[in-house]
Amino acid sequence: MQIADTHTHLYFTSFDRDRNEVIKRNKKSGIDLEVQIGVDEITSIAALDLAKKHDHMYCTLGVHPCDTENCFHPNPQYLPQGFGNYKLQAQNFDELFSLFEKLTEQNPHKIVGFGETGLDLYHKNTPELFQLQKDIFRRHISLSRKFEKPIVIHGRNSQKEMLEFLSREINPGIKASKIPGLGKVTGVIHCFSEDTEYANIMTQKYGFYLGIGGVATYPNARKVREAIVSTPIEFLVTETDAPFLVPQGHKEQTKRNESSFLPEVVTLIAELKKISQEECAEILFQNARKLFQIPPG
Numbered sequence: 001m002q003i004a005d006t007h008t009h010l011y012f013t014s015f016d017r018d019r020n021e022v023i024k025r026n027k028k029s030g031i032d033l034e035v036q037i038g039v040d041e042i043t044s045i046a047a048l049d050l051a052k053k054h055d056h057m058y059c060t061l062g063v064h065p066c067d068t069e070n071c072f073h074p075n076p077q078y079l080p081q082g083f084g085n086y087k088l089q090a091q092n093f094d095e096l097f098s099l100f101e102k103l104t105e106q107n108p109h110k111i112v113g114f115g116e117t118g119l120d121l122y123h124k125n126t127p128e129l130f131q132l133q134k135d136i137f138r139r140h141i142s143l144s145r146k147f148e149k150p151i152v153i154h155g156r157n158s159q160k161e162m163l164e165f166l167s168r169e170i171n172p173g174i175k176a177s178k179i180p181g182l183g184k185v186t187g188v189i190h191c192f193s194e195d196t197e198y199a200n201i202m203t204q205k206y207g208f209y210l211g212i213g214g215v216a217t218y219p220n221a222r223k224v225r226e227a228i229v230s231t232p233i234e235f236l237v238t239e240t241d242a243p244f245l246v247p248q249g250h251k252e253q254t255k256r257n258e259s260s261f262l263p264e265v266v267t268l269i270a271e272l273k274k275i276s277q278e279e280c281a282e283i284l285f286q287n288a289r290k291l292f293q294i295p296p297g
């Protein structure tokens, strides 16, 4: 069984003590594809570093909506291993997004998308910060159009705002793809936690994939499971958001999520879709490859 983790942060300090063992465990559990997701300059470079070191790893470059404000003053406590003396190359967002462009030109096969980006009204927010999140989101969309690579979208407590934003910024459908410079933007709604209606808009109107992970296994996530049932499996991909969001079945064992827990998520999706685990895993794995345009290998 091959499984893809389309959203993980293995460079986080919580993996410093045993990162290589975790990678081995993941491999043993069938994880044949991991996409390391950047959240600011340093973590994007760290994600790329990991991707270059491991054949089955890829990465995205991006600025998390909750990291927009402190992007150029990262917390020294959370620097990835080996980055203690790293000097930021960018002092502002213009410089940072030029750096992202340069890196993507240099590593077109390892950098498979942009983000995570999006709108977060759950954590501390102000009108100014929300404005900044939208500006940064737009920059990711431009990169996505320029390089024809997907965006990884984070949304929290921002359903209404997300729908408004997307309907203004992204021209859905075939019509838009005919306008030069306004090509279809592909992407994934990372950590899908909403309901069927939201799932329908994201998949049918925008053609986005839904990232399904630990959240779907939680007892109170009935609506998420209903959405999985009614969404065509072609739009689903598996993800952990490791080290966060441990699936229900592993919660007693640890507070740190890792890709090797993903079989639990595959089992859940297979049950909801009433297909075998093997068939389910195969479809989900191919979906992940399609989303990030990763050739078979």
Ligand SMILES: [Zn+2]
Residues within 6 Å of the ligand: 007, 009, 037, 116, 241
């Ligand atoms: Zn994440």
